Amino acid sequence: MNNASVEKFFDKVLTGRLTPDRQALDIIDQTLLPGTVKRINLSTKEEIWEAIKKLRVRGAPAIGVSAAYGMAVLSSRSQAADFDSFYSEFKANKEYLASSRPTAVNLFWALNRMEKTLLDNRTKSIPEIQEILYHEADKIQAEDVQISRNIGEIGFGLLKDLKKEGRPVGIETHCNAGTLATAKYGTATAPMYIALEHGWKGTDMHVYCDETRPLLQGARLTSFEVASAGITTTVQCDNMASSLMRAGLIDIIFVGCDRVARNGDFANKIGTSGLAIIAKHYGIPFYVCAPSSTIDMETPSGSQIPIEMRDPDEVTEMWYQERMAPENVNVYNPAFDVTDHSLITGMITEKGLCTAPFEDAFRKIGL
Template sequence: MENKNIMDYETVELDDQENALVIIDQTKLPGKTEIIRLKTAQEMWDAIYLLQVRGAPAIGVAAAFGIYLLAKQIQAADYEAFYSEFKKQKEYLDSSRPTAVNLSWALNRMEKKVTDSKDKPVEEIKALLREEAIAIKEEDIRVCRTIGEYGLSLVKPGDGILTHCNAGQLATSKYGTATAPIYLGEERGYHFHVFADETRPLLQGARLTAYELLSSGVDVTLICDNMAATVMKNGWVNAVFVGCDRVAANGDTANKIGTSSVAIAADYYHIPVYICAPTSTIDMNTATGAEIHIEERPAEEITEMWYKERMAPEGVKVFNPAFDVTDHNLIAGIVTEYGIATAPFEESFREIFARKEEAKGKIR
């Protein structure tokens, strides 16, 4: 198992026979590839909160599989009793992380499947939930590849690309969002030069992005977060591609802490910043980034998590927000599976959602 390339593993999968949500424990990477099987609501909640599974799309897929498995275990013959228990489990999973909109998006989509099927037998509803969860994963793969195609149109062979945190395959079902243009470019001989910020304090760039890009044969250079401006000044970066966990209606985006600093430096050096975001990440009910709830994480992630001995003085105050908000004025484009949104973003999003509805109509 340890000899397999990390890209050969499924980030999130369903073992229906064993009633398990199967994930890679990303807190152990890159040193150890450990596959864990989650069967209880508590295990699923912990896995999301503790970042064993992380990245907005992957969290959404995990939540969909998770709520299906929990629904499958509900012992209720009538709809009302089934739905009451389903709602409890759904709200519990939804409380695991507040910032990533894909978590609530996937769970709400699963709940809609239940409420739309209230006239059906409970066992049939469970089967429909399984189909919906699988569809969410399959859509994620298609969405990421399409984002990759649109993103690839924004760069040229040989370009230098900087990315922050991990919006790669480990954050999705396949391809990633911000890394999708990189992987498609690698397949087509673009030979990009990628700079991966280490991404303090949880080091997703160092542990995950650098690991998966290196494993895929991409020319990747790992840098500390405070080196981004230097590589930009040196002329080594032609574009910045990052993912995000929530997009506000005005185009403000919440992504891993440090993204706004990257965007500010890129703006100074006239380098375009592209946010790679599935339409499921766009929250039109949130007017601006100021309304996005930013998760705060434990102080220990900064003071001792990666050290043999505590590296900060006992008793020091610690501020550890998991995300920051990048102002829409710093963003050149938001790359979705239905096209690239540009300012004014609210108007652009309306066009993108219209395309999405039109595509749904054709599928029907």
């Protein structure tokens, strides 16, 4: 796949950008993939909130970019005559969007950054501030692209060390931490796309996508985008990971994350912890692709990370013509689990590869 083909692929799947008139947020509705590729425009705070809550846009970096653009769009509509009124409207919109997802730290990071930008420019006119907020959201998006690219280059260095004649590098990933979840390259998929930019063929890699129950982000999203990029792709049920590793098909594992604690514990899509435990048993290197904005130095360990509990219907009814569990049973449906830092080979940030002890490593990269 040449660079022109790679860019064409990215243009097809990019999410979290503005419409040309800057009056709405333009996203791919990820709940419809892979069967339908549909872009939708979000122009009201209710539409943006619903899209984040219902996972029409998902992935920590993409949520952050979308929230920033959402705040710029909403602020551009303000008819406030003075700063205090404008700021009051901004705060109300910020608090409303913040209530959509409690775990993804990028959401709060982006909203707080937009608020700081507003406050830093409080002496300017309202129209000037509105324009500055658009520029800040553009900066957040551009920075996310560069962050993902840096993560990808570091991850590609790890892939190069595993390349052997006559067989592809076996890569396993969980959920979707790809282009659909960021402003461009993804985090966990970035090494694969950077490999293509460096001249690797799609057949030089074989990506195994955990289906990722109950929302099937791996089966629906990661396999869609990786296969669309021309990379050899296989989907397997989450409980088949041990079988894959025992068969010697997996050389390395890349996963994304939604929040990292100071000690290196991290929250990611439910099922990640089990995958890490299995990888440790088989001696498979396990890397977390984590933009530094997801590292929360105020949270000592994974025990303090809030875990979102989701609708029971996602387990019992969402993908079935008829309900697949009795009506009178309870359902346990956490969106994330916490993986202990002792199970991690390394954490790839845009500032470098961090290894244990993670708190020291995070301090060294300026956190």
